[in-house]
Amino acid sequence: MSQYIFELEMQVRDYECDMEGIVNNANYQHYLEHTRHEFLAAAGISFVEMRERGIDPVVNRIEINYKMPLRSRDHFVSKLYMRREGIKFVFYQDIYKVSGELCIKAVVETVCTTQGRITRGEEFVPYFERFLQQE
Known part of the structure; x- marks a missing residue:
C-alpha cells in the first residue's frame, strides 16, 4: 500500500x-503542477533553483482519471507519492x-x-531518495 508523502490544501477560484460551474479540466493540471513544485520546495530545492543549475524535471506523460468535479470555492487537498521507474520519476x-x-x-x-x-535522473536522487516508494 502506498502512502502519501506530501499534501497541499487549496481552494477553487x-x-x-467553466460555464457548467465546475473546474475546467485543464486547471487540474495546474493544481497537480503546483503541488509538485511545492513538494520540491519542501524536499529542499525549488523548481527555480533546479532550473538555475541546468536541471529540468520534464513531464513525459500524464494520465488523469476524473471522478468527481470540483466547484467554485470548494476546498480540496492535493496529495502525492512517488516512485522511480527506470529513468522516470513517477x-x-x-x-x-x-x-x-x-x-x-x-x-x-x-x-x-x-x-x-x-x-x-541521478541529479534528483539526493532530493527524492527518502521519499521514493517501492512497488
Missing part, C-alpha cells in the same frame, strides 16, 4: 470554472475534497534533463 497524485470525496487520480511521469540533455 471562480475563474477556474508521481501518483490524487485530489480530494476536504470532506474526503476523491475528485481525480493522476499519474505523472517525469524525466530529468541536464543542460538540455536527457539523463538517468
Whole structure:
C-alpha cells in the first residue's frame, strides 16, 4: 500500500470554472503542477533553483482519471507519492475534497534533463531518495 508523502490544501477560484460551474479540466493540471513544485520546495530545492543549475524535471506523460468535479470555492487537498521507474520519476497524485470525496487520480511521469540533455535522473536522487516508494 502506498502512502502519501506530501499534501497541499487549496481552494477553487471562480475563474477556474467553466460555464457548467465546475473546474475546467485543464486547471487540474495546474493544481497537480503546483503541488509538485511545492513538494520540491519542501524536499529542499525549488523548481527555480533546479532550473538555475541546468536541471529540468520534464513531464513525459500524464494520465488523469476524473471522478468527481470540483466547484467554485470548494476546498480540496492535493496529495502525492512517488516512485522511480527506470529513468522516470513517477508521481501518483490524487485530489480530494476536504470532506474526503476523491475528485481525480493522476499519474505523472517525469524525466530529468541536464543542460538540455536527457539523463538517468541521478541529479534528483539526493532530493527524492527518502521519499521514493517501492512497488
